[in-house]
Amino acid sequence: MRKILVVGAGQSGLQLALGLQSHGYEVTLMSNRTADEIRSGRVMSTQCMFHTALQHERDLQLNFWESQAPKIEGLGVSVAAPGSWGEGPAARVIDWVGRLDGYAQSVDQRVKMAGWMETFAQRGGQLVIHGAAVGDLDYFSRTYDLVLVSAGKGELVQMFARDPERSPYSEPQRALAVSYVHGLGPRPEHPDYDAVRCNLVPGVGELFVMPTLTTSGRADILFWEGIPGGPLDVFNGVKDPAEHLSLTLELMERFVPWEYARATKVELTDAGGVLSGRYAPTVRNPIGRLPSGGLVLGVADVVVANDPITGQGSNSASKCAAAYLAAILERGEKEFDEEWMRGAFQRYWETAQHVTKWTNAMLAPPPEHVLNLIGAAGQLPPVADRFANGFDDPADFENFFYEPEKTEAYLGSVTGA
Template structure:
């Protein structure tokens, strides 16, 4: 994938939004010689000292996209995540299921306050134009005439309304989980695997999920405690909580009540900083990729602007990295041809090949699991290949299509693994 640097420099591209996708794409285009401008509503310092923005855990493929661009600045500092475990609570608050799968390639989480501030500074150091300004639809009308291509990578605010909801790909029209995040220091190890780090997914039927993941934050290595509560249920209690200490107290109280095995190692945790909590909810939505401006100009939506999945499967930052890599390839391959409507649609369709399996899997995990899925999750406790395959699906969600969704495929896969394991299994 190459482009004539002189020709690329003549092409002016504007990216609105300075998150994982926007900055990764901007830095990638910059490396190919494009004239790139990024617009952000916050400076690097404001991001670095602000509130946490996400619960990002990036798996091997997404991390490789960063390495390919030389943007893996924190790889030696961030905790190496080598497994992904699942626990399912029993009615007596014990564990009906508990296992961990090993990842083929390690995962990592870097607080977006660290990464986005660092990438933003790198972009400007390399000569990129950074404009600190909130953007309205009326602004985009002007920019669409001034730039060869305008990409919208800011997933919140007025400009998202330009991208119409794709009802055929959006089965939910309301939030399916209430989200509550705490970044903490002082979490103890899981005694089941003290020799390696894993993301832990704790499923509480009818109540929600607690995710625990190692991360790197502004104050060094830490852990994220992340509740996903069924709306209206006992975990849906964080709305309106402004005090970070109260947010953490509620987090721990719910852990003590529903996942005591995780609470046992969290008794002494403290928030990493005053900005280390986050709460909210949103409806998982796929949108049409092309925004039409009043003047007739067109802009292309990026990552969660057009594909916003619930974080229950931890795919947000992975999708963003894959979208940025896909769009970078589509832009470079376009050469000097216009970025017209047909090209915009084809660029999104190319990314949708990655995002469609993620969307199907994520939406399925938000619903009560069918009998055969319960069987797979249960069998993983005694069949390590099943646990490992489930864990590695977080890196390659397309694999679930081959064994997870269909009861017959699931049954055939389990029979194959059991036969290979022998009579003891």
């Protein structure tokens, strides 16, 4: 029986640990917190998982909350008229909803990670509650066939060198602020199904609104992404959850009053229902070298950390776990050497490269042909639907998003022009 150590109990680490466990591997999972500490702690992220990532969970029979979580059937985009918030209520110049081919879902990671961790232990997995340092891994690497690092923050990440060719940004491109709330009203234009709303405020940032399942049941996430130094970059140093929510709502009233109109009665789900911070999107070398010469393989956010503007974090984590699981199973009894590690990462990069390219494009001011595309989606439902489904399969954006000629050709094919 092959012995594998997984360090970090997030979406990717747990999905991979449970997947390996189901195939008879002897798996040890290291987490710096217990399931109870995770469940009662602060929210860790926003997350909206689309069809492909949800299917990876179903394939492993880990979709424990599928019947409880809201089924997100659409993805909407609104664009504020540039500068309209300066003199009176902001106006929308674009507003549409595309329908998803397969529904998406959001489950608060406090619920999911705690539940999965308990399942891993119940199924006989060895769970070690301990923060891991490089020295610990040096020791463990001699007793395990493979060490996987999926703890996306802290000292361990420094073992994986930044890949400058694949990391165009060296500074954070957005300041992030998240609030989990109860009491959000329905969208008046489409009250019959759930959708994620992407509100773009040119030159200022973005507000995302998504239904979720949290520790206290159904809720919604209000998520600001502010351009650093701009009017949304005001959450640094705000420690009080009530003040955080109040600030979130003030900014909604100013910049996206159509969303604020349904948020006048919201309250936080719990004192841990807020989060703020920022990080630079970074792709890293997938292999970490330990002081003793042993090698460890980086997983998900450790090796490919994108800004959450395109909602890909948990999706990418799930796809990484699925790619690595397949690579490990195919390896059989052979050694997990450096060449194998590079191949396993390359297998993941086949999908991750499209996420990185698209996310980095969305962080920049949109070129004219992209504005035309987003505008056309308001009149052409097939365009809205295709854009929405790109969140599940970002590779499709190669066909109609990046190059003006392809965008024009695609819009022409839809209108018959």
